[in-house]
Amino acid sequence: MATIINANATSKTPPSTAPPVEPLNNDAARLYTHIHPVLVLSLYAFSFSSLVADPASTLLNTLAPLAILQIAYVAVCLPPTGGTPTIRKQKPGEKRSRVPSKLENGLNGKIVPAFLSLLLTALAATPLLTAILVLFGAPVTTHHPHTLLCGAHVALLSTLPLVYVHGVNGETWRQVVALLLPIDEVYGGLIGTVVGAWLGAVPIPLDWDREWQKWPVTIVTGAYIGYAVGKLLGGTLLKGKKIMFD
Amino acid sequence: MATRTVLLTVANLLIPVSILIFATGFFPYKPFMPGLAEYEELGWNRILGDDWQKPPAAPFDKVIFMVVDALRSDFVFGEESGMSFVQSLIRDGTALPFTAHATSPTITMPRVKAITTGSIPSFLDVILNFAESDTTSTLATQDTWLAQIKAKQFDNGKGKLVMYGDDTWLKLFPDFFDRADGTSSFFVSDFTEVDNNVTRHVPNELLNSDWNAMIMHYLGLDHIGHKAGPKSPNMIPKQKEMDNMVQSIYSAIENEDHLANTLFVLCGDHGMNEGGNHGGSSPGETSPALVFMSPKLSKVTQNTIKESPIKPSRGNEFEYYRMVEQSDIAPTLAGLLGFPVPRNNLGVFLTEFLGFWDETPNRVQLLYRNAKQMKKIVEATYTSLKFTDEVLETGEMGFECFSLNTHLTDGQNLACLWQRVVNAMGNNDEFEHIYKFMHEAQDTMSSTASNYDVSRLVFGTGLAILVCALSYLTLPSFRPITPAGIYYALTLVLYAALMFASSYVEEEHNFWYWATSGWYILLLLSNLRKEWYDKWFFHPAIMALVVHRVIRRWNQTGQKYAGADDIVNSGIFHGNNSFVLWALIGATYMDIMIRIARHVARSIATFDNLQNVQNAEIESTDHHRMIGTVAVVPLVGTAFVFKLAFTAKDAPELTAGITGGMMESVETLNIVGLAQMVFGGLALSGIWIAFAEWQRSKKRVATRQEGNGALAVAFFDLMALFLITQTKAQNIPLYLLFRLQFFFLRLLNLSPAAVTTTTLLLTQTSFFALGNSNAISSIDLSNSYNGISGYNITAVGALVFLSNWAGPVYWSLASILLLGSHGSTQRYIETSELHVADWVTKEREYLNELARKEEKGRESRRDGKEWGRHVALLTLPKFLFAMAWGVAWHLGVTVWLGGLAWWLGTW
Numbered sequence A: 001m002a003t004i005i006n007a008n009a010t011s012k013t014p015p016s017t018a019p020p021v022e023p024l025n026n027d028a029a030r031l032y033t034h035i036h037p038v039l040v041l042s043l044y045a046f047s048f049s050s051l052v053a054d055p056a057s058t059l060l061n062t063l064a065p066l067a068i069l070q071i072a073y074v075a076v077c078l079p080p081t082g083g084t085p086t087i088r089k090q091k092p093g094e095k096r097s098r099v100p101s102k103l104e105n106g107l108n109g110k111i112v113p114a115f116l117s118l119l120l121t122a123l124a125a126t127p128l129l130t131a132i133l134v135l136f137g138a139p140v141t142t143h144h145p146h147t148l149l150c151g152a153h154v155a156l157l158s159t160l161p162l163v164y165v166h167g168v169n170g171e172t173w174r175q176v177v178a179l180l181l182p183i184d185e186v187y188g189g190l191i192g193t194v195v196g197a198w199l200g201a202v203p204i205p206l207d208w209d210r211e212w213q214k215w216p217v218t219i220v221t222g223a224y225i226g227y228a229v230g231k232l233l234g235g236t237l238l239k240g241k242k243i244m245f246d
Numbered sequence B: 001m002a003t004r005t006v007l008l009t010v011a012n013l014l015i016p017v018s019i020l021i022f023a024t025g026f027f028p029y030k031p032f033m034p035g036l037a038e039y040e041e042l043g044w045n046r047i048l049g050d051d052w053q054k055p056p057a058a059p060f061d062k063v064i065f066m067v068v069d070a071l072r073s074d075f076v077f078g079e080e081s082g083m084s085f086v087q088s089l090i091r092d093g094t095a096l097p098f099t100a101h102a103t104s105p106t107i108t109m110p111r112v113k114a115i116t117t118g119s120i121p122s123f124l125d126v127i128l129n130f131a132e133s134d135t136t137s138t139l140a141t142q143d144t145w146l147a148q149i150k151a152k153q154f155d156n157g158k159g160k161l162v163m164y165g166d167d168t169w170l171k172l173f174p175d176f177f178d179r180a181d182g183t184s185s186f187f188v189s190d191f192t193e194v195d196n197n198v199t200r201h202v203p204n205e206l207l208n209s210d211w212n213a214m215i216m217h218y219l220g221l222d223h224i225g226h227k228a229g230p231k232s233p234n235m236i237p238k239q240k241e242m243d244n245m246v247q248s249i250y251s252a253i254e255n256e257d258h259l260a261n262t263l264f265v266l267c268g269d270h271g272m273n274e275g276g277n278h279g280g281s282s283p284g285e286t287s288p289a290l291v292f293m294s295p296k297l298s299k300v301t302q303n304t305i306k307e308s309p310i311k312p313s314r315g316n317e318f319e320y321y322r323m324v325e326q327s328d329i330a331p332t333l334a335g336l337l338g339f340p341v342p343r344n345n346l347g348v349f350l351t352e353f354l355g356f357w358d359e360t361p362n363r364v365q366l367l368y369r370n371a372k373q374m375k376k377i378v379e380a381t382y383t384s385l386k387f388t389d390e391v392l393e394t395g396e397m398g399f400e401c402f403s404l405n406t407h408l409t410d411g412q413n414l415a416c417l418w419q420r421v422v423n424a425m426g427n428n429d430e431f432e433h434i435y436k437f438m439h440e441a442q443d444t445m446s447s448t449a450s451n452y453d454v455s456r457l458v459f460g461t462g463l464a465i466l467v468c469a470l471s472y473l474t475l476p477s478f479r480p481i482t483p484a485g486i487y488y489a490l491t492l493v494l495y496a497a498l499m500f501a502s503s504y505v506e507e508e509h510n511f512w513y514w515a516t517s518g519w520y521i522l523l524l525l526s527n528l529r530k531e532w533y534d535k536w537f538f539h540p541a542i543m544a545l546v547v548h549r550v551i552r553r554w555n556q557t558g559q560k561y562a563g564a565d566d567i568v569n570s571g572i573f574h575g576n577n578s579f580v581l582w583a584l585i586g587a588t589y590m591d592i593m594i595r596i597a598r599h600v601a602r603s604i605a606t607f608d609n610l611q612n613v614q615n616a617e618i619e620s621t622d623h624h625r626m627i628g629t630v631a632v633v634p635l636v637g638t639a640f641v642f643k644l645a646f647t648a649k650d651a652p653e654l655t656a657g658i659t660g661g662m663m664e665s666v667e668t669l670n671i672v673g674l675a676q677m678v679f680g681g682l683a684l685s686g687i688w689i690a691f692a693e694w695q696r697s698k699k700r701v702a703t704r705q706e707g708n709g710a711l712a713v714a715f716f717d718l719m720a721l722f723l724i725t726q727t728k729a730q731n732i733p734l735y736l737l738f739r740l741q742f743f744f745l746r747l748l749n750l751s752p753a754a755v756t757t758t759t760l761l762l763t764q765t766s767f768f769a770l771g772n773s774n775a776i777s778s779i780d781l782s783n784s785y786n787g788i789s790g791y792n793i794t795a796v797g798a799l800v801f802l803s804n805w806a807g808p809v810y811w812s813l814a815s816i817l818l819l820g821s822h823g824s825t826q827r828y829i830e831t832s833e834l835h836v837a838d839w840v841t842k843e844r845e846y847l848n849e850l851a852r853k854e855e856k857g858r859e860s861r862r863d864g865k866e867w868g869r870h871v872a873l874l875t876l877p878k879f880l881f882a883m884a885w886g887v888a889w890h891l892g893v894t895v896w897l898g899g900l901a902w903w904l905g906t907w
Ligand SMILES: [Zn+2]
Pocket: B069, B070, B107, B108, B222, B269, B270
């Protein structure tokens, strides 16, 4: 779809884009960032059979666990809005300034932005993604809860971490939409989720007569798998690269 | 450059050649037995006695053959059937019910062939079905039970036939009938007239004693299916009407002496799917009902199932009673009426009727004659194998019949089964062996897998690969890699992969809808990168996607969701709401009228500023707009009135909301004349505009100016009017939506590669959105006789193609305008235009090459698919469609029409 080249190699691109997001520099973050996609996929795998049997209520029931997982992920692993923590180099022997207590730091610096991003995900990203699902062929006259909940899952997977790290800066979001941002595990997760959901529509028309072909099981499946793959690639192989058009 | 042109030309010419060679190898070879069968010497006198071969007395001397088109099994046998009289006969044991399996293609003409000859018509008959005037496709010279009845000496002389109903029979059997009245199924909205036209003849014919076979073919039930599906409220009343007909005929048989020995057959030629259409191989389409009726049948129904209504078998919801083959009808009639089995028959005498003959030798003779006739076809197919009437040693056979170790080919298996028949003659177990042979022969000969001409398949495929190689040689460098190019390549790769899944052949539209949606988003992203658009939710790419979302819902197509809700059938256009539809249609015509008026105004302006040549290209049309409109109104008005008059006849439910005096006067108009006026007007306008533009181009040459391709735009708009004339009323608003998409796409300033991808996606999308699919049943013939009063195969063929491929034609022309930005400016043109035109020519070459590459890819994929799938019947129709795309589309439209439009644009 687009070629990917190393951002460092091009001096042409304006330097105004945000740098790739680095996960927090502590052991818990480094560990949990790898456990998190496994947990998300397990949640999906665990609820798969009931998802096939009764998509709407299963999607509703797994919404809260997914939200909690995502909030835990952003809180543990990612730097909140505005603060890519500059890793201050300490001169040997320099005296440490007062470090705020852990609890205080967590509440102000993490939990509040996390819930704000949850709120934004619910109020802005979910309706928007649901509208896009409809534009891509989701049923208009039936299955309203299915489509809305599917949009909510896609939103939780794709946009919640992104809001957490980038906030509501219009310019950054413009760059997000125009695929101008350098790839990192958060942006990779977004692209992976969306592309995965799109590819998830392919098996629906096949005449295999499987229960799981019904709306929106394959879309949700594509989104979850796409999220895991996109996050993994974005955090490792493609980290820091930019998507190039033309 | 020159070699490249030569290579490209050769490659383009080879595409249809390779397709045709592949097709001749793919359509199976069938041995054909000319002449009429006669009772022949059978042998076996030493074992079975000297007079065992005397043809046994026939229980019947007359047959009434009542075909109800698309009479699916459940319409007669099911619990919701309206045919209570037939069901009462089944309970009484005076009717023998079957489900008669109809092979694909399930359309009327091949089915009638199967019923009358007992053979299994190939897909070539489908093509002939559309080319009905072709005399080679008649059955006049073939062996059928009609020909046999005509040749047989009855008590009152040679057999006589009468026929009422579908004129397919008259076309297939010219000069066969002493009395006949054919009806054509031209307007599917006609539920009653076509049937009354049959019924009104029946009472008189039942009083006549001179005929030996009366054929009736009712079309109303099929029309109801096409119009509103099997669950239509008209369906049960129609079944009741048919049931009443059966009742009056049956009571005549009971009461009239001259009808006492009449066999009454009621059958469907095919069934219908949940959408009410047919042509494919779904269970609903292949399961018509078959009922034999006569008071005399009580002799053979002691041990048969008499429960009625009944539930279908568990495996197949349309299988009631015993499932037999449709071809079994021919040999069964031969036995019951006492004439030889038609020579090309692959049917098996229905075992239930053997009870009419009390003596075993008679039964053996009947079956043996049937088997021997089939054996001749088998023999002609497998010429290297021995099918003699003597017991052969293994050495003489050339292979071991009874060894468990060797794997027998189909032909060897049949030879062994025939040996068993020969061995069993006179041993009292011959029935079992004869039936085994016949059923096996029927299966083998009707599955076409063994009858490919492999060398032609290989040759055709080889040519296709050569074409690919040639066109790759001519391709320019792939660099720079663009997102459009990558998306294009990915689309082709994925399409090729998905074509291996047979369900994606039926659901192909889903792929194109899906790929198009993704493409619009990609266009959005790549545009937003270049220039941010604050109201991005109203970005042209998003708007085009919104329009696309409406377009894809317009007509439900494909098999999986056949009959599901779509915009056309949602009721917003039906009955009293039809003014909504006509308002939209009116808007579509109005838009085209304004456009053509502008072209005419421009053409008039050509002649009034002769002295002021400098300003020839300046917008000077405004003061001629009035004259232009006045000149165009009659043309577009006639086109609109034609559509209204045609729809009033073809789909009256769509004009129900238009009331008053207008509709009454419209309905009396001559639609053939109207269509001719529209076509003539279009041609005249085209010629006039071309003439004016030619004058302009001369002036431009004199002043060294460049044109802006206004003629190509005019050609496009006139073509659009022609295409909507060839489109069903309910689809015409789609062209308004296409126009909207075109408008938004223009705003996007697409690169040539992006135009190529857009063209590919939109030609495919529009094909399916107009209600077409890869099923033969979706071919729409209703607009194929516009302006034609007689039968003209070239004209009808062209109109069939153009009315079914109208969407793709529209988009391929539109894309040429997208590519060249024709007519986008009516302002003064700078001299820099000159090198821009150079650039455009280059890019156009690139586009053409990409388009060719796509065709090649399509073809090689198809070939590969056919090889891989090894003849699933489902893909056969797809192959026919691929032929249409490959030959007519590629050569006719992409190369010829597209080239013409481009050339006109360069004036
Ligand atoms: Zn029919």
